[in-house]
Structure formats: structure tokens, C-alpha cells
Amino acid sequence: MLRFLTAGESHGKGLVGIIEGLPSNLKIDIDFINYELQRRQKGYGRGNRMKIEKDKISILSGVRGGITIGGPLTIFIENKDYENWIEKMDIHNDIKETITKPRPGHADFAGSIKYNQSDIRNILERSSARETAMRVAIGSISKLMLKEIGIDIYSYVTSIGIFEDKNNYDINHFKSADKSPVRVLNKSLEGNIIKEIDKTKDKGDTLGGSFKVISTGVPIGLGSHAQWDRKLDAKLAQAIMSLQAIKAVEIGDGINSSRNTGSNVHDEIFYNGRYFRKTNNAGGIEGGISNGEYIEIKAYMKPIPSLKKPLKSIDMKSKKEFLAHKERADICAVPAASIVAESIVAFTIAKEISIKFGGDSMQEIISNYNNYINTQK
Template structure:
């Protein structure tokens, strides 16, 4: 059922997993061994993007831009702690599941154990908050330079992500405009009284924290596998079982933060371009002084 042995002692894969790239990737590139698809489609690819994210964060750090991420939900367990609390992200760093509420974290771990014992996998929601982004990154003119569009593209490119929300996200469809749009106040500078927009209006950063949520589906490899079909003889089988985790949501939050950092850095350097960091800093200072006196 599982396939024949290959020269490197890996089993060839003829039984695609539902929910993975196996079958469609094999059809697209005419692979008869679906291992050629599943290995390349693996989220191991994101290790390189996490490394790049670490570098671009260092580029943005001198400008006061900070990235904070946490897990908001694992399956049916939600972390309801307030991320604006002073010690929230310290608790997240010390949590095995990336929660800010210790009781919720314990429930999440118990839930994961329950899911594992049943041969299932589980997904969740991760959230990244970017502080210190100046107003004006992105564009309201060019569709391909809209900051929220590029953030959504980057996050959706992460394996297993099936939904992205900026700020209130889908919640904006449920309530009237007066409770959605953020009122503007001036005190030394312009700022919003709320942040339902998640720091982006008209495709541009507005100076408020940028808030991005991403929904990760359960991992397709199940130890109690789903039904599928052998691509060679078309017989019914159980899907191939590969090495896999039960829950990768905490790791996903690290990946999502990295791709968001890359997109923010790209938009930042598009706005404040220069041949060296001194030029970038000079352009940044001039711009920030100008909009402060707008």
C-alpha cells in the first residue's frame, strides 16, 4: 500500500494525502512518485524565510519597528488574554503553545494530547502585531503596492494558511460603519481612537500598530489516515503516513512573523530607498519631520 523502496531507502509514494499538494502537484509536473511533490511542498522551506526575517528585523530595529507574535487559538481552545498587557509577551515566550494565558495554555496542551490519541491533527490562529511603523508605507494608487495586499500575499504563501485578516478582518461585515471606522484625533500628532483597521487604511500604514491574523489548517498527515486512491492502479487505499506533527501552530507563528517582517521591510525600503543605511536614515528623518508638521 505504501509504495516501493527507492534507491535511498525512502518509500515512493503513490497514495496522495487529502489536503496536501501530493495529487495536484503530481498531475501538474507528471510525477509518478509523489514524494517528489510532498518533499518540495513541505513547510521545511520556511526555515530559510525565518532566517531572512531575522535579518530584516535587524534592519528595521533602529527605526523603532518591533514585531510581536502569539498564538490566539489552537483548535477549540482560545487565548483570550489581552495582548496589550505589560507582561503578555513575556508569558507568550515562556508558554509551550505561545499563549499569554497560562490556564488556556494548559487546556490547549491537554487538547493537543487528546487530538493526538485519536490520530488527528489540529490547526489554529496566530496573530502578529507590528509596532512603530510610520504612516505612509504602501500605496493607495498602485494595486500591487498596497501594503495589506502584499502582507496577505506573503502570509498566504506560508504552507497550511487558509485565511488572513487585517485588524477586525471579517468582523467588519457584521456591524455598522460607525463601529468599524477609527475616529481620528490630534494631540501633537494624528492618531486613531481605536484600531479596527489594523494599522492599514487605503493600502497604506496609518501609524497605528499593524495587526495581522492567520488561520492555519490542520496538518494533512493523519496517523488515522483518510481514504484516497493509488495513482497507478486506481485502487482505494488509506493515505500515505509521513513523519508529522499533530500541531504546528506555535511554529507557524514564528514563520508568519518572519514573512510579515520581510514585507514590512520591503515596503519600508521602497519608501526610504538609499545606497546605504545613512541615506535611508536621512530620508526617514526628513519624512517623519514633514508629516509631524502636516
């Protein structure tokens, strides 16, 4: 079964990812993976860290001659900023600096208590969103696998701060999100959002927002109604919630559906050589199973908890009131989060593809997929 692990700290030597269960004979396009990593580093409102890092992967195992060989695939991404943090992050020397003032909204406080750490840096380094660089690399490999059977993943930003885009778009629009520095499709909002980010930066504050991830070409039948932990929407929601700072997930028109009647919500079924719907309020999933329409997920991201003008906190050593620790961070990372979410969704769907059409090689998976699709005609 397809699975992965990541390791590494935000300012350590680098990030490591291991993917197990990839089929053999999948062509690995390193240029595509590095391009996806570049996409993650863009977006108006990012911090100075993105000026330092030039993320590129090194493949250490699992690929030979440009294709997967069936064994675990190991990836390494160097942290160039490590050179500036050796004294604070060296694995051998004594560490002189100790951080004891947790940031409200961050893993600092609860993580320090859970793992019995007197230095918050031992928590914040691993809980940092720097880890998402590796998840993008892993998700990019998943995208390569999905493209072999015609599945594509897109995303765009639907809101930042008070500015929200309530329009609905089709596939031709999804592809243009990267043309905007804040990844919005409604160009009339772009200028206002950029001004709001600048204003927030001047105040020493941060901004959150929301974004959509759309998966096209997903066949009917991924996931299952048979057990709670096999439901596709549940797996996707859990995966998206694992992304740092995400606080809510919506599938399809979930929130509006709760305020409406069944006759206005449920998507009628038609057939014209294939099954199709004229609406997609379900977001491509019914009963925990993909129904052949676009899978549409909306995620809501809170403002980043690292503030230039920090909030009140407690020194966990003295128990006295202090302002929270200040750590270099973005002002707004919603555009970057939407890119990361694409990879998270890609891996989750690739895993479901491997469950449904399981095989040890890409040829076997594609053959099983085609046979299944032909039964629906």
C-alpha cells in the same frame, strides 16, 4: 528592490536562501538569527524531526566584517536528517521507493499531476514546511533592518482546536508569548490546549488554530492606494497565505467589522504632537496604506494533512482506493507557524521600507526615514 529566493528539499542536504537588495552596512547578528531559528523549532505538539535538527545558519556571501556589503546575501542551513535519508534523496543514484498515495489536504495530489511526477516524494519534499526554516532566517535579517528604525514584530496564538482567546492585549503582553509552550497569552487556556493536543495525538489526528502578528512602530505611508498590487494589506495577506496550511487572513477587526456600522468601526483621528487613534479596528492600514497604528494580522491555519491514521485516498498508479501515505509530521504546528509568520511580515515590511525610503546603505535609509518623519510634525 528587496527580494529573496529559497531552495532545498525537506530531507535534502540543506536549505539555501539568497537575499538581494539588502542595504550595505546593516550589522548582522548571527546569534539573533540562530535564536529565531530555535524559536521556530519549539512549541508543544511538534514532531520528532525537531529533536534531530539544530538549525544554525552559515553565511556564504554578502557579509564581511559582520556587516552587509551591498551584494546578494547567501545563507545555508544544513539538514542533519539528510544522513538518514541518503538512499531516498541522493541526486545520483536510482531511487527504489515510489510513493503513489497522496494525502488529502496536501500538495501531493495536485503537484504530482501538475509536474507529471509518478513519485509523490518529488512534490512533498519541496512543499514541506521545512522550507520555513529558511524563511525565518531571511525574516530575521529583515527584523535586524527594521529594528534600526524602531519597528518590532510580535506574535501570539489565539486559538488551537476549540480553545480560543478572545482577549485584546497591549505591547507589554505580546513579549511574553514565548513563555508558554503553546504561545498563548491567556494562561488559563494553556493546560486545556496541551491536553487537547495530547488527546489528538492519541487519536492519530492533527489540530489547527489561529494566531496574530503585530507590527509596532510602522510609519504612516507604507503601501499605496494608487494601484491594486501596491496596497500594503494585499501584500501582507498574500505573504501570509504563502505560509503552508494557512487558509484565511484577517486584517484588524475585519470579520467583526463586516457585521457592524461605520460609526462603530472606523477609527477616529486625533492629534497631540502626533497623529493617533484611540481604537485600531483597521489594523493599522487604511486604503492600502499604513496609518501609523499597530499593524495587526490574524491568520487561520488548517490541521496538518499528515495523519498517523490516514484518510482514504487513491493509488495514482493503480487508481484503486487505498489509505493515504503516512509521513512523519507534527500534531500541531500553530505555535511554530506564528513564529514563521513574524518573519514573513518582517520581510514584507522591510521591502516596503526599502521602497519608501530607498537607499543603498542603512545610513541613507535612516536619513530618508528621519527626514520623512520630521515633515509630519
